[in-house]
Amino acid sequence: MITVVNAVGLFVATNLDDIVVLTVLFGASARGGARGWSIVAGQYLGFIVLVILSAVAALGLTIVSDSWVGLLGLVPMAIGVLALVRTIRNTSEGGEDQTVLNAGGILGVAGITFANGGDNIAIYTPVFRTMSMLQATTTIVVFLIMVALWCGISRLVGTRDTVVDGLEKIEGWLVPAVFIGLGLYILISAGTLEHVMG
Numbered sequence: 001m002i003t004v005v006n007a008v009g010l011f012v013a014t015n016l017d018d019i020v021v022l023t024v025l026f027g028a029s030a031r032g033g034a035r036g037w038s039i040v041a042g043q044y045l046g047f048i049v050l051v052i053l054s055a056v057a058a059l060g061l062t063i064v065s066d067s068w069v070g071l072l073g074l075v076p077m078a079i080g081v082l083a084l085v086r087t088i089r090n091t092s093e094g095g096e097d098q099t100v101l102n103a104g105g106i107l108g109v110a111g112i113t114f115a116n117g118g119d120n121i122a123i124y125t126p127v128f129r130t131m132s133m134l135q136a137t138t139t140i141v142v143f144l145i146m147v148a149l150w151c152g153i154s155r156l157v158g159t160r161d162t163v164v165d166g167l168e169k170i171e172g173w174l175v176p177a178v179f180i181g182l183g184l185y186i187l188i189s190a191g192t193l194e195h196v197m198g
Helices: 001-029 038-059 065-094 105-116 119-131 133-158 160-191 192-197
Strands: none
Touching: 001 105, 001 119, 001 133, 001 160, 038 105, 038 119, 038 133, 065 105, 065 160, 105 160, 119 133, 160 192
């Protein structure tokens, strides 16, 4: 029971920012963006890769240094820039009937999830290293259940009429800001910019 409680706490602490990203994705989905099932599948795919890399690192095998993992921040940043270009184009042409966000289906969402959770590897690795096989398995199962809960909450919020209507008015500028900001945050927090420039 303690392992379950700890796993829930660890997941919530390391994935709060995912709620915002998923809500934006589901809101865009309600307006013609990526399908809901592809958002869920992409979230699971990206998260499972994070967990696998954390488990591998816990065994003492570091495949890629944290500073280079930060380069994954370029994925949400590129999506944000493309969304911004679409917004500017739609505004200049006088048409805003389509969503500005196109996350690229399952692989695009998985890329965003992995990039956003790159720093989770540094947190999960020492935790897995101190666990027994049963505790680690229990933790992973709880994580997978929590991903479903996260997707459910985000879909519930992101597809509400009031949220969709509000998103429709500001989506053109909100989506690029969220994804470009997320990309910059990942690059800076992972020390990638400092590593590349230094």
